[in-house]
Structures are given as structure tokens and as C-alpha cells.
Amino acid sequence: MQFMLLFSRQGKLRLQKWYVPLSDKEKKKITRELVQTVLARKPKMCSFLEWRDLKVVYKRYASLYFCCAIEHQDNELITLEIIHRYVELLDKYFGSVCELDIIFNFEKAYFILDEFLLGGEPQETSKKTVLKAIEQADLLQENVDFQMRLFAGVMVPNMVSESSGLFQN
Amino acid sequence: MPAPIRLRELIRTIRTARTQAEEREMIQKECAAIRSSFREEDNTYRCRNVAKLLYMHMLGYPAHFGQLECLKLIASQKFTDKRIGYLGAMLLLDERQDVHLLMTNCIKNDLNHSTQYVQGLALCTLGCMGSSEMCRDLAGEVEKLLKTSNSYLRKKAALCAVHVIRKVPELMEMFLPATKNLLSEKNHGVLHTSVVLLTEMCERSPDMLAHFRKLVPQLVRILKNLIMSGYSPEHDVSGISDPFLQVRILRLLRILGKSDDDSSEAMNDILAQVATNTETSKNVGNAILYETVLTIMDIKSESGLRVLAINILGRFLLNNDKNIRYVALTSLLKTVQTDHNAVQRHRSTIVDCLKDLDVSIKRRAMELSFALVNGNNIRGMMKELLYFLDSCDPEFKADCASGVFLAAEKYAPSKRWHIDTIMRVLTTAGSYVRDDSVPNLIQLITNSVEMHAYTVQRLYKALLDDISQQPLVQVASWCIGEYGDLLVSGQCEEEEPIQVTEDEVLDVLEGLLVSNLSAAVTRGYSLTAIMKLSTRFSGVNRIKKVVSIYGSSIDVELQQRAVEYNALFKKYDHMRPALLERMPIMEKSASNGPTEIVQTNGETEPSVVDSKHPPPVSQPANQANDLLDLLGGNDVVPVIQTTVPTKPASAGGELLDLLGDLSLTIPPMTAYNKNGLKIDFTFERANPNPNVAVITIHASNSTEADMTDFVFQAAVPKTFQLQLLSPSSNVVPALNQGTVTQVIRVLNPQKQQLRMRIKLTYTLKGSPVQDLAEVNNFPPQSWQ
Numbered sequence: 029m030q031f032m033l034l035f036s037r038q039g040k041l042r043l044q045k046w047y048v049p050l051s052d053k054e055k056k057k058i059t060r061e062l063v064q065t066v067l068a069r070k071p072k073m074c075s076f077l078e079w080r081d082l083k084v085v086y087k088r089y090a091s092l093y094f095c096c097a098i099e100h101q102d103n104e105l106i107t108l109e110i111i112h113r114y115v116e117l118l119d120k121y122f123g124s125v126c127e128l129d130i131i132f133n134f135e136k137a138y139f140i141l142d143e144f145l146l147g148g149e150p151q152e153t154s155k156k157t158v159l160k161a162i163e164q165a166d167l168l169q170e171n172v173d174f175q176m177r178l179f180a181g182v183m184v185p186n187m188v189s190e191s192s193g194l195f196q197n
Numbered sequence: 198m199p200a201p202i203r204l205r206e207l208i209r210t211i212r213t214a215r216t217q218a219e220e221r222e223m224i225q226k227e228c229a230a231i232r233s234s235f236r237e238e239d240n241t242y243r244c245r246n247v248a249k250l251l252y253m254h255m256l257g258y259p260a261h262f263g264q265l266e267c268l269k270l271i272a273s274q275k276f277t278d279k280r281i282g283y284l285g286a287m288l289l290l291d292e293r294q295d296v297h298l299l300m301t302n303c304i305k306n307d308l309n310h311s312t313q314y315v316q317g318l319a320l321c322t323l324g325c326m327g328s329s330e331m332c333r334d335l336a337g338e339v340e341k342l343l344k345t346s347n348s349y350l351r352k353k354a355a356l357c358a359v360h361v362i363r364k365v366p367e368l369m370e371m372f373l374p375a376t377k378n379l380l381s382e383k384n385h386g387v388l389h390t391s392v393v394l395l396t397e398m399c400e401r402s403p404d405m406l407a408h409f410r411k412l413v414p415q416l417v418r419i420l421k422n423l424i425m426s427g428y429s430p431e432h433d434v435s436g437i438s439d440p441f442l443q444v445r446i447l448r449l450l451r452i453l454g455k456s457d458d459d460s461s462e463a464m465n466d467i468l469a470q471v472a473t474n475t476e477t478s479k480n481v482g483n484a485i486l487y488e489t490v491l492t493i494m495d496i497k498s499e500s501g502l503r504v505l506a507i508n509i510l511g512r513f514l515l516n517n518d519k520n521i522r523y524v525a526l527t528s529l530l531k532t533v534q535t536d537h538n539a540v541q542r543h544r545s546t547i548v549d550c551l552k553d554l555d556v557s558i559k560r561r562a563m564e565l566s567f568a569l570v571n572g573n574n575i576r577g578m579m580k581e582l583l584y585f586l587d588s589c590d591p592e593f594k595a596d597c598a599s600g601v602f603l604a605a606e607k608y609a610p611s612k613r614w615h616i617d618t619i620m621r622v623l624t625t626a627g628s629y630v631r632d633d634s635v636p637n638l639i640q641l642i643t644n645s646v647e648m649h650a651y652t653v654q655r656l657y658k659a660l661l662d663d664i665s666q667q668p669l670v671q672v673a674s675w676c677i678g679e680y681g682d683l684l685v686s687g688q689c690e691e692e693e694p695i696q697v698t699e700d701e702v703l704d705v706l707e708g709l710l711v712s713n714l715s716a717a718v719t720r721g722y723s724l725t726a727i728m729k730l731s732t733r734f735s736g737v738n739r740i741k742k743v744v745s746i747y748g749s750s751i752d753v754e755l756q757q758r759a760v761e762y763n764a765l766f767k768k769y770d771h772m773r774p775a776l777l778e779r780m781p782i783m784e785k786s787a788s789n790g791p792t793e794i795v796q797t798n799g800e801t802e803p804s805v806v807d808s809k810h811p812p813p814v815s816q817p818a819n820q821a822n823d824l825l826d827l828l829g830g831n832d833v834v835p836v837i838q839t840t841v842p843t844k845p846a847s848a849g850g851e852l853l854d855l856l857g858d859l860s861l862t863i864p865p866m867t868a869y870n871k872n873g874l875k876i877d878f879t880f881e882r883a884n885p886n887p888n889v890a891v892i893t894i895h896a897s898n899s900t901e902a903d904m905t906d907f908v909f910q911a912a913v914p915k916t917f918q919l920q921l922l923s924p925s926s927n928v929v930p931a932l933n934q935g936t937v938t939q940v941i942r943v944l945n946p947q948k949q950q951l952r953m954r955i956k957l958t959y960t961l962k963g964s965p966v967q968d969l970a971e972v973n974n975f976p977p978q979s980w981q
Binding site: 106 | 204205208209212248251252255256257276277280281284288291292293312314317320321324325326328349352353356357359360385386389390393431432434439440441442444448480481483484487488491519520521522523524554555556557558
């Protein structure tokens with residue numbers, strides 16, 4: 029997968045994950061063009077289109093379009109499954125996910141995506157395992173730096189200054 | 198300073214903005230606050246501020262001033278900070294940024310962190326956007342993690358390794374040892390990512406491919422287990438066990454089995470099993486079947502398996518889900534060359550897809566249909582394709598029309614059918630056919646001698662209906678001009694001959710001349726057609742009248758033609774029948790349009806210099822170069838020198854000379870006159886290209902002895918192109934007893950003033966003579 033975009037029916041970007049290095053300008057251009065192309069598609073049309081030299085797979089879930097650009101040797105039908113799996117993960121995590129959840133918790137949407145895909149490929153095919161990992165990471169976040177500091181034991185580079193806290197070394 | 202507002206608060210606020218300007222204002226205000234907060238090196242709220250910045254970045258606003266802050270967050274000890282920091286890095290710090298490399302050390306530390314979630318963050322970031330330098334620095338760490346027993350980390354390390362290999366292919370070798378027992382893992386995540394890693398390595402290196410072939414049995418076993426095992430809740434998708442893994446294994450098998458008999462044999466059974474046992478009611482099953490079909494077609498599978506695969510695709514074509522139909526058509530297009538007969542069996546379904554609503558499906562179906570046309574099904578297929586041409590969107594018409602022409606040319610069962618088909622295309626999609634189809638069609642028509650009457654009749658009838666489609670009108674005018682006599686004499690055998698009078702025909706052609714719908718080129722065609730009819734019809738007065746009217750047309754092309762035709766009536770009436778007689782059958786290789794009167798006349802390939810010819814012209818290339826050098830080299834186009842023809846000039850050549858003498862609109866000139874050698878230039882415009890001036894040189898010799906081994910060369914400035922045709926002879930007879938003529942064609946697209954340098958070589962009374970001259974006295978009409 030080269031990139032994944034989530035956007036609303038008005039063309040507002042809700043998430044962008046790029047797996048290829050491109051300049052900000054290029055990303056903006058691609059986003060703009062692709063969003064326009066996909067939004068112009070009629071409902072009866074199939075979920076695949078050829079765009080530039082890539083294959084684009086898209087699917088609409090409620091008010092959000094999930095759009096992936098894949099390479100020629102990639103399987104379009106399984107990409108639809110990948111998109112669906114991501115939606116299921118979001119749904120499980122947020123409990124009946126809707127666009128607002130993704131707007132207000134965009135960073136969580138990214139975290140979930142990053143537990144499911146890495147470098148554009150699925151890293152975990154079990155829904156349960158992905159969700160468990162997110163859960164654990166969230167817990168870690170909530171537990172104040174306690175565990176981090178206690179078990180770190182790693183040299184900390186100079187540019188970091190410690191915040192005031194109970195466990196300052 | 199008050200605490201910076203929370204992320205959700207900011208999002209809520211920004212969403213209340215009613216206009217773009219209002220939003221911009223809010224953003225600017227917040228950015229200012231964030232900037233000052235960054236300046237204060239505030240650690241507590243850095244995370245919150247960066248998160249807000251990322252949100253604003255997604256809205257499209259610049260966020261580069263947060264790049265360094267991301268680095269600080271990554272280096273922090275708080276997991277929250279790291280999480281946002283790495284997210285920010287992935288969004289803002291791609292390898293094009295200067296500060297990108299500063300991450301390397303942090304990532305290195307985090308790869309060795311004691312908490313796996315931190316290691317995971319580092320692996321994820323590296324695997325998504327690590328630059329080549331970073332990958333080089335950290336490959337060792339990744340390799341280490343690839344060998345860990347922690348499956349959470351191992352699976353991430355595998356995909357990270359894929360990225361490293363993509364960025365720095367030379368490092369691939371270093372991951373080889375770690376791949377040893379990757380496939381013995383039970384963990385599906387690790388299995389999946391391992392297969393991805395192995396696929397990447399095999400695709401990049403034939404050595405790796407050969408090395409990993411031995412894994413085929415193991416892969417087959419894993420796949421078998423997935424299919425045969427009972428319900429596994431953790432990996433189940435609509436009744437199928439881990440479809441993602443299945444698809445990936447099938448893809449790896451495809452790469453391993455390609456061009457290898459043994460491997461292909463080893464996977465035959467499992468492929469058949471997957472193909473027959475997979476549930477097809479949902480997309481997920483079809484995804485696996487699709488991958489299976491691709492694999493079967495690519496490896497050295499036995500024919501039974503291949504037929505099975507194509508049948509699966511055939512079934513896909515009947516699926517309600519348009520995605521499946523699309524995928525089927527794409528795959529069939531790939532296999533139609535190799536498994537033509539098998540795909541033929543599904544022809545009717547494919548043709549039905551032409552009527553699909555989806556544009557992509559229609560296009561695929563059209564391409565596939567053309568690929569399936571052959572001598573047996575041409576009639577039926579063409580019916581469907583012509584129907585499609587009638588009703589399809591404009592974006593398809595040009596390609597479809599071209600496809601129809603090509604197919605018709607290859608497989609036409611009869612000449613009549615061929616012409617009917619062409620007529621049908623011209624009348625339904627006439628404005629979309631490509632420009633070169635007009636001359637091609639004309640050439641085709643001249644070749645079908647027995648169909649001339651039928652063709653002209655049908656074209657005439659088509660013109661009566663509709664004169665808006667230019668290619669149709671052009672072909673029709675040309676035919677009427679050529680075969681008008683057949684039309685009025687009612688000689689048609691193929692169908693009921695229509696009764697047409699000469700006046701009616703001229704009415705139609707004149708109608709074309711005045712109509713707003715006619716393009717300039719079309720008008721040219723019809724005027725020429727009218728002229729040609731002067732030798733085929735009995736009443737010429739009307740034609741004379743028309744021709745003289747257009748002698749003062751504003752359109753320069755029409756005017757020129759009319760004036761020339763007028764001259765034919767007046768001064769050269771004796772030549773008119775010869776000039777306007779029936780066209781000969783044209784060879785397919787003739788590159789010019791049919792209205793070109795100049796035919797091949799000993800023209801050789803411009804770039805070929807025949808070294809077998811006698812010595813006098815044995816070094817034309819050198820001579821051309823000499824000319825170039827003398828002219829300073831830079832502004833001159835090399836001369837295309839042709840050799841003396843071995844056979845005498847054909848009748849066409851004489852015609853050329855005659856035409857050369859006509860000099861209708863451009864006065865002749867003397868280009869050179871020295872030492873008894875006189876060279877005159879006469880001009881005509883080449884039809885139909887007004888940018889080409891055709892100059893005929895007439896070399897005459899007033900001395901007492903013949904000039905032998907006469908060679909004329911010319912060079913023109915860079916903006917021109919020049920072509921020299923063969924001379925009539927290389928002996929200029931003495932005492933003006935005859936002339937040597939040669940035709941020069943000059944292409945002058947920029948309409949610049951014509952200049953020429955000429956070089957003359959000949960032998961007079963045994964001694965060689967050579968002379969150079971510049972020709973600058975071209976009459977303005979020759980290049981304007």
C-alpha cells in the first residue's frame with residue numbers, strides 16, 4: 029500500500045497515512061485530485077479505479093470514504109477486507125464508531141492503524157490481538173510515568189529536560 | 198501563562214468557525230500561543246501542543262515549527278510523549294526534512310527499550326518512513342529483533358526489515374539467517390509478516406528465490422492447515438480462517454512456482470483444493486479465489502488446473518458484485534493471450550459486460566472483446582461491438598472505432614462486409630475516428646475494385662442524410678469524385694441502384710462547399726471531387742462555373758486549387774483527362790494521402806545511401822558533409838541525397854516534368870548560370886500540404902561537350918527540411934539539347950524566406966568541375 033486517506037463526503041481530510049516519501053506539496057496535490065475523483069464516482073460504480081499508475085480501492089462507510097492506493101501486484105479484493113478490518117477495529121474500540129469519533133480522537137485512530145498496519149502491510153491478522161495491544165498501550169499512557177522511569181535504565185540524551193515530578197532522579 | 202487549551206477543546210472551537218477566514222484566524226491565534234509555549238520549553242504541555250499542531254496540520258495549515266518539538270517528545274521518558282512524538286514524526290518528519298536524521302539515536306535507544314510498546318513505536322516509525330541512512334544505521338537492531346521470541350516484536354521487525362530492504366537493497370543478505378525458522382512460528386501475525394518478508398526478498402533477488410524454493414512444502418502445509426482446520430474464532434472472517442494469510446501465502450507460492458516445474462507440481466494439489474473448496478458467497482472468499490487464479494495462471498500448472506482457473510473467472514463474470522466482475526475482466530485480459538481458447542468460451546458473458554453501467558467494467562469488456570475477435574466470430578462480435586459503439590460514452594468512441602477498423606481489416610469475411618462495417622462506423626461515430634483513418638479507408642476502397650459502385654452509392658446516400666461528420670464526408674467526397682460515373686450510370690450490383698442525376702451529385706458536392714459544417718480540409722476534398730467529375734460527367738459548364746467562382750475564395754487553399762483547375766480548363770485542357778483519370782490501386786505503404794498526385798518515383802529511403810552504385814556517387818555522404826562544413830555547419834540541415842535510379846523514369850516522372858512546367862502561380866527563376874551550365878527552378882505547391890514547396894530544377898548545358906557525372910546538391914537553413922528526389926539523368930547534354938531535371942521538396946513550416954546553397958559537380962571534357970553558389974532570389978510566392 030502506498031497511502032491511505034480518510035475523508036468526508038464534503039472532501040474534508042480526516043486521516044492521512046503515507047507509506048512513501050513525498051513532499052507536502054505533492055501530498056496535498058494528490059489528496060486534492062484523488063478526493064475529487066472518488067467523490068465524483070456514482071454509487072453504482074465498482075470500488076476500484078485506475079489512477080495515475082496506481083490502483084485505488086475505496087469504500088464508503090456512512091459519511092466517511094476509506095481510500096487506499098495499492099500497487100499493481102496487490103490484490104484489490106483483499107484490500108477491501110483490510111479496509112473493513114480497520115473499520116471493525118475502530119468500531120470495537122470506540123463502540124459504534126462514527127465520523128465524530130475519528131475527528132475528535134484522530135490520534136487514537138492513528139494508533140489503532142499503526143497497530144494493524146506497518147509499512148502498508150497488515151502486521152496482525154487477529155482482531156483480538158490488535159485491540160489488546162492498544163488497550164495495553166492506553167493503560168501505559170494512563171499510568172503516570174511511574175513504570176517508565178522505574179524500568180527505563182536507558183541513557184537519556186541531553187536535549188530532554190525532566191519535568192518536575194515525584195520521581196525525579 | 199495560562200495552561201494551553203486541550204486538544205478536544207481546540208477541535209470543538211475550530212469546528213464552530215463558520216467561514217474559512219474565521220477558521221484561519223482561530224488557527225493563527227492558537228499557533229501563536231503554541232509557538233510561545235514551545236519557546237518557553239514547557240515540558241508539561243508539549244505533548245498537548247504538538248497534538249493540536251497535528252490536528253491543524255491535517256486541516257492543511259503549516260506545522261513545520263513543531264518538527265523539533267516532536268524530536269523532544271520522542272526523547273522524553275513519558276509514554277504519552279513518545280506516542281505523540283512518534284506520530285508527529287511520521288506526519289511531519291519524512292526523509293525530506295533536514296532534522297529527520299536527528300531521530301536516529303532516539304529510535305535506536307527505543308528499539309532497545311525494556312517496554313515492548315516503546316520498541317513497537319520505534320519499529321513502526323522506522324518501518325514506515327525511515328530514510329536510507331537511518332535504515333543503514335539501524336538495520337542491525339532490526340535484525341536482532343527479528344530473532345526475538347516475542348511475537349509482538351518479531352512481527353513488527355519483519356515488516357520493518359521489508360522497509361529496510363526496500364530502501365537499502367544491499368542489506369538484504371544480513372536478514373537471511375534470521376529467516377531460518379520464521380515459518381515454524383505458530384503466531385499468525387509473525388507468519389503473515391514473515392511471508393511478506395520472504396516475498397520481498399524473493400522478488401528482489403533470484404538467488405534468494407532459488408534459496409527459498411525449498412520452503413514450498415512448508416507453505417503448502419500451512420495453507421492446508423488453514424483450510425482444513427476447524428473454526429478458529431481469533432482469525433475467522435465469514436467462515437474463512439485467516440484470509441489475509443492465505444492470500445499472502447498464495448502470492449508467495451506464485452513467485453516460487455513461476456518457471457519452476459518441481460515447485461509448481463508440489464503446489465498443484467493445494468491450489469486445486471483452495472479453488473474448489475473456498476466459499477464464494479462473500480468478498481473474502483472471492484479474494485482468495487482471485488489470488489489462487491492469479492497463481493495458477495502464472496506458474497507451470499497443468500492444463501486442467503488452468504481451465505479450472507478460467508472457469509472461476511467465468512463464474513466471477515456472472516457475480517452480482519461488480520467488483521468481482523471488474524477483477525475477472527482484468528484477469529481475463531491478462532490471460533487471453535496464453536489461454537485464448539479457454540477464454541473464448543466465456544465470450545458471450547464478456548460481451549454482455551459491454552452493457553454494464555460501470556465505466557471501468559465497460560472499458561475492460563471492450564478491450565477483452567477486441568482481443569477475442571477472430572475469423573470465426575467476427576460477424577457476431579462486430580454486431581455487438583457496433584451496437585456498443587452506437588450507445589457508448591464519447592470517451593470510448595475513438596478507441597472503439599479504431600478497434601473495429603483493426604479487427605475488420607484482419608478478419609473481414611468479405612469486401613462488402615468490410616465496407617459496410619466501415620460505413621457503419623463512419624455514420625455512428627464519424628466525428629471520433631482518428632485522422633489517419635480517412636486515407637486508410639480510401640486506400641481500402643480503391644483496393645476493392647468490384648465494390649466501387651456499391652461503395653459510392655452507399656456513401657452518397659449517407660451524405661444525403663448527414664454532412665456533419667467530417668471523416669465520413671471526406672471519404673464520401675473523394676469517392677464521388679473518383680467513381681461519380683458509376684453512381685449516375687446506376688451500375689450497382691450489390692444492392693438496388695439508385696437513380697441519381699449529374700446535377701444532383703453536383704448539388705451535394707457544392708452543398709459541402711458552402712456548408713458551415715464543413716471543415717477547410719473537407720472543402721478541399723469536395724472541390725477536387727467536383728473537378729474530377731469534369732472528366733466523368735458529360736456537362737462541364739456547371740463545373741467550370743464552380744471552379745472559377747472559387748478562384749477568388751478567401752480560403753487560400755481553395756483559391757489555389759480553383760485557380761489551378763481553372764488553368765486546366767483554359768490552357769491545358771488537353772491534359773485534363775490524363776491528369777484526372779482514375780486512381781491506380783494504392784499500395785499500403787504509401788504514406789501520403791490519396792490526393793497527392795506525386796507518387797513514388799525512384800524515391801529511396803532518405804537516410805540510406807546505396808554504396809553499390811557506381812563511383813561517381815559513391816561518397817554522397819562526404820560531399821554532403823563538405824557542403825555542411827562550407828556552410829559553417831550550424832545552420833544547415835544535412836542534405837538527403839538520393840542516387841540515380843537504375844530504371845528509366847516512369848510515366849509519372851514525365852508527368853512531374855509537365856507539372857513542373859506549369860508553374861501556375863509562382864514564376865520560375867534562374868538559380869545559377871555559369872560556365873555554360875544553367876539551372877532553372879520551377880515551382881508548384883504540393884497538395885495537400887501548403888508548407889511544402891516543390892521545386893523542379895532544370896539543368897541545361899550550352900557548351901559544346903556533354904557534362905557527365907552531373908550531381909546537384911542543395912542545403913537549406915535549419916528551419917527548413919529538404920528532400921531531393923532522383924534526377925532524370927546525370928548527363929547534361931551539350932548545346933542545350935536536353936535538360937536534366939530533379940525535384941526538390943522543401944518543407945517550410947515557419948514560412949521563412951527560402952534560401953539555398955547549391956553545389957554542382959560534373960565532368961566536362963575529362964576534367965572535374967565543382968562549384969558552389971547561393972540562391973537567394975526566390976520569388977516571395979515560393980515561401981509565403
